Amino acid sequence: MTAATMPRRLRLGMVGGGDGAFIGAVHRIAARLDDCYEIVAGALSSDPERAARSGAAIGLDAARSYADYREMARLEAARADGIDAVAIVTPNHLHAPVATAFLEAGIHVICDKPLGISLAEGQALAALARARRRVFALTHTYTGYPMVRHARELVAAGAIGAVRQVHVEYAQDWMAEPASQDPAFQATNWHNDPRRAGPTGCTGDIGTHAFHLAGFVSGIQPSELLAELHAFTPERILDDHVQVMLRYPNGARGTLWASQMATGCENALKLRVFGSKASLAFDQENPNELWLTPQGGCAERLTRGRAHGVAADRATRIPSGHPEGYLAAFAQLYRDAAAQIHAVNAGQPLPEGSTWLPTVDDGVAGMQFIDAVLASHRAGSAWVKLAV
DSSP states (O other), rough: OOOOSSSSSSSEEEOOOOOOOOOHHHHHHHHHTTOOEEEEEEEEOSSSSHHHHHHHHTTTEEEEEEEEOOHHHHHHHHHHTTTTTEESSSOOGGGHHHHHHOOOOOOOEEEEESSSSSSHHHHHHHHHHHHOOOOEEEOOGGGGGGHHHHHHHHHEEEOOEEEEEEEEEEOOOOOTTTTGHHHHHHOOOGOOOOOHHOSSSSSIIIIIIHHHHHHHHHHOOOOOEEEEEEOSSOOSSSSSEEEEEETTSSSSSSEEESOOOHHHOEEEEEEEESSEEEEEEETSSSSSSEEEEEEOOOOEEETTTTTHHHHHHHHHSSTTTSSOOOHHHHHHHHHHHHHHHHHHHTTOOGGGGTTTSOBBBHHHHHHHHHHHHHHHHTSSSEEEEEEO
């Protein structure tokens, strides 16, 4: 189902993402890009003045600009023209309570990651989404790239043979800046507050992205891991660096490294998957290309728009040679979610092209990963089981 074949634009609400919030603006752009949604309601802040100001700034009707997400869920569910879905772009500790309120009101959910701040929260959300038969999309953005989807398709088709190694890294430097090490910044940064971020910092923020990408492309999930967490900044309560060794049921091995203290790195998410016949390499900062290297052969550069496959073609919007990036990848998740919401509302099966959308179950897997990392670290970096 494409945007052109969808019955109508879905009415979208948003919780969080008020003025000055980076990720809220990203979600709004992504939702509009393929013309599948119109944003009609929001609780953009818990502060009434900021909520009203933020709602007015994006053109919301004042009557549908709320300061309380619970009131928004109740009133929107009662309207004949109420929202079809809600986008949740709050700090982590609000993901589960906000999603619960809207699921209970019968409203589909599109939620930023991680799913919550505990595995129990995630499991409860998964059970509720199934019981209410609502779509629950989790915005693991990087799975929306055409070349990531092409990589997954190649692995599934056996193009690289049996998977032997999976190595993923996500390096940023925004916590390495001198200002980020100031005690005042540390005190006000919600990413460093266990009550709002959850039990981890870097691990939950970007480590979960790396973990999900590795499994999405390779098609396999680790059964054991060994992890070490670290905070380079003395004032940090939560980790700003994590390194993990991975063991897979088929005998494959892997590593995951994520750091927000990697000086000079912008948003360096990289994945390499080594098989018995070939390897694949993807670099998020160059998302329009994928490298395929056969054993004993020359590396082949596959480019978006020319590396044709069902999955890549469905996620490609513009001709080859024209850069297509982060916002389009984000929009792909919104388009997949829209297709699923229309299908569920009509009592129809999920469209085949939408089934790679990350869901609440991927969120539960991410919370299981966080719990296993914490357990390993607390045990002195011992190997622990990971049931994903």
